[in-house]
Amino acid sequence: MDYLKQELKDLETLQSSVMIPTHTEIKLYDLKNEESKDYELIKVKEVEPLKENASMSEELTHKKLKEQNKQIAEQNKEKLDAIKKQFASNLNDLFFNEERDCKLLEYKGFVVKAYKTKYQVEFSLSPKDNPNIAYSPSNMVYKNDTGNMFSSYNFCAEIKFDGFLKKLDNAITKLPEKIKELENSIETTKENIAKYTRLVEQKLPYPRLEYLQALKWDHKTLIDDLAKMGKDRDYKPVFNPKSKEVLKKMNAEKRANLVDEREEIKEQANQEVHRPMKKAANDDYDMGM
Template identity: 85%
Template sequence: MFVNEEEDYKLLEYKGFVVNAYKTKYQVEFSLSPKDNPNIAYSPSNMVYKNDTSQLFSSYNFCTEIKFDGFLKRLDNAITKLPEKIKELENSIETTQENIAKYTRLVEQKLPYPRLEYLQALKWDHKTLIDDLAKMGKDRDYKPVFNPKSQEVLKNLEAEKKASLENEGVTEEIKEQVNQEVHRPMKKASSGDYDMGM
């Protein structure tokens, strides 16, 4: 049946499918293709016959051991389970598409390092301080006027963060307020609260 290894052979047509066979040294794999669309192929796991290489004298021509009635039973089982397999693959495709959409959104939302400007300002301040120290070493009368740029950048970052937190949602703020009111400890009474007019 097999003239060359690792080539597809059309074996038979069965129940609207073309059954192809592909042989290697260690196994024969049968696949199903719709008659009208041979480009689509499905290789059911129960349609793979493996050579038993654990035996010392395993037969290279192990294909002769494949019984036709057993082969047809496997083929019937594969065709019967095909709608279930299609549904399973459709669900897998749907899940994959959802994951792609989710991760695409995450990647698109990924902003550059948020404190990069602050880091650069710190580096600038560091350089300024080193330069000032060098100048002071040369000229004892030199008075540096150091105005840290990083402090201004940090203030701006904190203001932006506060603004974004405020804009995040009124509902979260309301929930937090309700939560605080529920868990707020009772105020301790001070001695002035019990003034008895004495």
């Protein structure tokens, strides 16, 4: 429960860190030379269609705006080409920088880092002023192709800037949705804990109480493992569900009880069969006397 509350607090901090500038601002790091460069892609102004009876002044203004937009678009293209080139270079360098955090870029109030293993690249977001908080969106984990798992294939080169930026924008946009999901998860967990606590406190004979307690223990174990995985990427949880063993034991006891019941019914049936025979034998004995 404490882990879920901390995760919720972190997501709320991330949400409050979102900055939406007038223009697209990106600080891109150069992994090879350990430098950075700021880029600003200017938003093109919308130019309304020229009216039929437009004055000469309006025509000149319209023409000037169109020329400005054309110039801005050309400048944006040059900047975007430079960003894509540097991004591709960074991803190529990332392939050879295994198992260490690499600061990739800054965008909308976040520092975006990359962490590469043999099997995947994971991107995470941290607020600029709070690097201790890191959020790794599920849509920003790029896995190595299984067919090339054990080769020298540079799967990082498959990550293109356009697709990457769309996923990054999507992850930032969906932060409020993630916060709501986590709030619901916390409420559900609270309800389950309260329900199990009531069952335990009632202290009534309940055949599945041990199973419910085992489920509660398994839930706590999973939450603890998630917390450890969040702090240590190399942590490999070994989860052996306690509830599985309890359920196995309950089923075995149930089968044993069924066998005992069948044996008891069989014994009773045998007694019923022999009772009339015994009575008849006694009657014959009395007549003989």
